Amino acid sequence: MAAITAEGLVKVYGSGEKQVRALDGVDLEVPEGTVLGLLGPNGAGKTTAVRVLTTLLTPDAGRATVLGIDVVKHPHKVREQIGLSGQYAAVDENLTGRENLVMVGRLYHLGKAVARRRAGELLEQFSLTDAAERPAKTYSGGMRRRLDLAAALVVRPPVMFLDEPTTGLDPRTRIAMWDVIADLVKGGATLLLTTQYLEEADRLADSIAVVDHGKVIARGTADELKTQVGGERIQVVIHERDRLADAAALLERISGAPPQVDERTRELLAPVDGGAKFLVEAIRELDAASIGIDDIALRRPTLDDVFLSLTGRAAEEQPQDESEGGRA
Amino acid sequence: MSGSAPTLRAKSMPGLPGAFYDGWVVTLRNLRRMTRIPEMVVFATIQPIMFVLLFAYVFGGAIPVSGGSGGVNAYREYLLPGVFTQTLAFTTGTTAVGLADDLHKGLVDRFRSLPMARSAVLLGRTVADWIQNIFVLFIMAVCGLLVGWRIHDGAAKAIGAFALLMLFAYAMSWIGAVIGLSVRTPETANTAGFIWLFPVTFLSNAFVPTSSLPSWLQPVAEWNPISSTVLALRQLFGNPTGYKDGLPDVFPMQHPVLTSFAWSVLILAVFVPIAVRKYRSVST
Numbered sequence: 001m002a003a004i005t006a007e008g009l010v011k012v013y014g015s016g017e018k019q020v021r022a023l024d025g026v027d028l029e030v031p032e033g034t035v036l037g038l039l040g041p042n043g044a045g046k047t048t049a050v051r052v053l054t055t056l057l058t059p060d061a062g063r064a065t066v067l068g069i070d071v072v073k074h075p076h077k078v079r080e081q082i083g084l085s086g087q088y089a090a091v092d093e094n095l096t097g098r099e100n101l102v103m104v105g106r107l108y109h110l111g112k113a114v115a116r117r118r119a120g121e122l123l124e125q126f127s128l129t130d131a132a133e134r135p136a137k138t139y140s141g142g143m144r145r146r147l148d149l150a151a152a153l154v155v156r157p158p159v160m161f162l163d164e165p166t167t168g169l170d171p172r173t174r175i176a177m178w179d180v181i182a183d184l185v186k187g188g189a190t191l192l193l194t195t196q197y198l199e200e201a202d203r204l205a206d207s208i209a210v211v212d213h214g215k216v217i218a219r220g221t222a223d224e225l226k227t228q229v230g231g232e233r234i235q236v237v238i239h240e241r242d243r244l245a246d247a248a249a250l251l252e253r254i255s256g257a258p259p260q261v262d263e264r265t266r267e268l269l270a271p272v273d274g275g276a277k278f279l280v281e282a283i284r285e286l287d288a289a290s291i292g293i294d295d296i297a298l299r300r301p302t303l304d305d306v307f308l309s310l311t312g313r314a315a316e317e318q319p320q321d322e323s324e325g326g327r328a
Numbered sequence: 329m330s331g332s333a334p335t336l337r338a339k340s341m342p343g344l345p346g347a348f349y350d351g352w353v354v355t356l357r358n359l360r361r362m363t364r365i366p367e368m369v370v371f372a373t374i375q376p377i378m379f380v381l382l383f384a385y386v387f388g389g390a391i392p393v394s395g396g397s398g399g400v401n402a403y404r405e406y407l408l409p410g411v412f413t414q415t416l417a418f419t420t421g422t423t424a425v426g427l428a429d430d431l432h433k434g435l436v437d438r439f440r441s442l443p444m445a446r447s448a449v450l451l452g453r454t455v456a457d458w459i460q461n462i463f464v465l466f467i468m469a470v471c472g473l474l475v476g477w478r479i480h481d482g483a484a485k486a487i488g489a490f491a492l493l494m495l496f497a498y499a500m501s502w503i504g505a506v507i508g509l510s511v512r513t514p515e516t517a518n519t520a521g522f523i524w525l526f527p528v529t530f531l532s533n534a535f536v537p538t539s540s541l542p543s544w545l546q547p548v549a550e551w552n553p554i555s556s557t558v559l560a561l562r563q564l565f566g567n568p569t570g571y572k573d574g575l576p577d578v579f580p581m582q583h584p585v586l587t588s589f590a591w592s593v594l595i596l597a598v599f600v601p602i603a604v605r606k607y608r609s610v611s612t
Contacts, residue, residue: 054441058609079443080338090434094361101581106353107444108338109346135364151438155338 001068003159003190004053005031009062023081024050024214025192037205037222038194039306043139043233045214045253047087050064050163053186053192054084066159066324080108083152087164091147093137097128100136115154122150126180142173149180153322163191166200178203198222198302210306218310229301232275234282236268239292244268247291254281266294338417346586347445354439354452355459358426362460372460375392376468379411382471384475387535401476406568409489409561410534415552416461416497417529419500423457423504424521429514436610450603454501461497480566492588496557501596505603509610534558537570538581550578553591559584 006028011019022045030036038046051057055075064071065080091100098119105115113155123132126146131139137148145165152160165181166174181204185191195201201208202222210218210225218225234255238247244261250271251259255278259270272278280296286293341349359610362368384404430449439449479486504521511517531545532538532554540544543561549555561583562569569575 051437056437056440076340076443079441080340084438084441086434086437088434088437090438091359092435093433094355096362099357099360103357104438104442107347107350107439107442107448109341110336110338111445114336155336158337213498282356292600 001032002029002065003032004028004036004064004066004192005055006049007062008063009049009052009064010060011045011052011057012060015031016229022046022200023052023062025062026216028192028209028212030159032189032190033188033203034206035191035193037201037208037212039196039198039208040194040211041196041307044211047163048214049211050084050161050192050194054082054161055079056197062232066200074091079106080155081157081159083155083157083160085145085152085160085162085165089169089257091136091144093215096133096135096241097139097143098132100147100155101150104154108155110155118154122153126150134221140173142169142176143173145169145173145177146180149177150153153184159188159190160192162191172300174200198225198306210310212307212311219307225306226301229305231301232272233299233301234268234270234272234279235284235292235295235297235299236267236270236282237295238286239294241266243291246289247286250285250288250289250291251282254278272298290306299307301316320327329360338443341445344564347447348449350444351451351455351466351467354448358456359450359464360461362456362509366574373466373467376411376415376464377471379415380408380471380475381469383407383411385533387457389528401478402568404476405471405478406562406570407535408468408472409565409567410532412465412493412561413558414456414525414529414534415464415468417492417500417525418526419457419497420462420500420507420521421518421521422460423453423501424508424511424517425514426457428512428517429506431509431512431610432514435608446608447487447604450505453507454498454505454593457504457574458494458498458503459465461494465493477567478565481564485564485566489561489586492560492564492592493557496588496594499592499599502596502599502603506599506606509603509606528552529554530556533570538576539571546576547578550576553588553595556584556587556591560588 006026009023009026010021011023013022024045024250026045028036028048028049036047040046045184046301048057052059053066053071055071055078058072067081069077069081071078088218092103095103101119101122102115105118106112110118122156123129128143128146128150131143136144138148144240149165152162162181166317170175178200181191181193185204193201205222206217207218207221208225218228220228234251236251238244238249241263244263245268247268248261251268255270255272258272261268270282274300279296283296285292340346364373384407387403387407427450430453446603508517508522511520531541531549532552533549534554538549538555542551559569561567563584575581590601
């Protein structure tokens with residue numbers, strides 16, 4: 001059974017010329033126990049989709065269910081089954097970490113004693129025990145996110161929604177957060193995760209839906225998308241423009257496909273399937289052929305590459321509008 | 329995940345018991361956070377003291393007052409019910425800022441994604457502000473007694489006066505709830521919640537008798553809910569009313585207790601449903 005479904009979701013903001021179709025017919029299906037990554041740039045409609053699925057927002061058209069329960073008809077029943085952690089780390093900064101979690105437990109009606117015990121467990125699980133009695137405003141960004149995530153897990157909900165769980169975190173904290181999320185999923189919960197980072201979706205999601213302008217423009221596993229994009233690439237900038245043809249021939253021999261050549265920037269882009277090995281080989285061969293290298297790197301596909309290959313344009317930053325919560 | 333317990337099932341608590349339980353949990357949270365922000369406690373204490381002292385000593389002797397028991401403290405006795413009412417009316421701004429802050433920080437989203445009563449966030453906010461107001465009123469009353477304000481007509485009427493005032497404060501809080509849900513940023517709520525209260529509280533009998541106002545403004549001031557509340561307090565405490573030739577011959581001034589009560593009920597009847605509806609659709 002699908003834990004989460006969406007059929008033809010539409011949400012329109014504003015009217016007339018200023019009208020924004022935040023969701024323009026979104027279909028989703030997340031099988032129980034799997035992770036779906038909703039990948040897209042700012043303003044693509046990811047947050048709006050999460051808000052509809054978590055009953056915070058009523059869609060203008062379409063239908064959505066969580067564990068078979070209609071989110072519009074029975075929002076209260078849906079709320080008993082879900083945990084939501086948003087990109088704004090919605091914790092009360094004047095309460096301590098423990099007080100925040102106990103409050104959420106009580107609002108799930110666990111009873112005071114159970115809510116307390118559960119708060120203690122979660123603080124430990126998220127390495128917040130030392131900071132448990134401090135107001136959340138003294139927490140670092142990563143600690144706040146962990147507390148927010150813990151709040152979403154108070155009842156061990158079978159279905160979880162994480163809206164950009166690592167946006168704004170530094171790389172080290174982001175990786176620590178990934179470990180925490182990966183652990184959660186091992187418990188068998190269904191997870192819908194939104195992200196702007198292909199790497200994050202790749203790391204955490206079983207399947208990915210790419211969203212743009214309120215529509216799902218591609219779906220598949222991370223591998224399928226990457227194949228579509230072209231996987232990793234070697235990017236070389238050579239010193240002399242008149243050696244571009246030589247360098248292109250050389251890279252084609254290594255990668256097995258003709259590289260893209262940019263005359264103006266003296267840049268070559270060659271798809272490779274095997275990473276660092278080819279990079280070493282390329283450096284060695286270019287050096288042996290006495291082709292001067294200004295710059296060389298192994299590039300992993302990013303959201304921009306996915307967009308470039310799917311839509312022929314880069315993922316554009318759209319102005320923050322109400323569709324993203326209006327709090328930016 | 330550590331030891332799965334079957335008791336960890338979210339339950340809905342339908343109906344009134346759920347509304348009260350959830351509302352109380354949110355009230356406790358709001359009260360707790362008030363004590364966590366020392367500035368808030370300090371201002372909540374100093375502001376009423378400052379108002380009482382400023383009005384008592386700055387305006388104190390300047391305005392002669394008649395009606396009721398006179399004496400050196402006549403204006404102070406006249407003034408204190410006005411200061412009480414004005415200060416508690418300002419709770420509108422407090423509620424607006426508190427709600428806008430929760431909205432702005434995404435806390436309302438968290439609450440709305442939980443299986444809790446829809447009314448709990450509004451109830452928790454207004455009740456917490458109301459409890460804070462009891463504290464504010466207590467401080468103002470003590471301060472008032474120190475500068476010469478007195479209760480003349482016994483405990484029963486005085487308790488009635490305080491109850492009427494607290495009902496009015498609670499009603500004003502719901503106007504604040506609507507403002508807070510409408511503006512969304514705490515900064516705007518701070519302006520939108522407070523600024524209109526200045527004309528509203530000053531265009532009343534809080535500080536001067538309405539008979540001293542230009543004649544075209546008098547009906548406005550007489551029908552102002554602030555005026556009926558202030559006059560009701562003056563009558564119930566036995567303080568001077570400020571009208572030497574008897575009360576103006578208009579209904580709200582002839583029956584201030586009834587009018588103040590009716591205003592509070594009317595404000596609640598109008599603003600509670602608006603606030604609840606706004607809360608339901610606040611993020612759409």
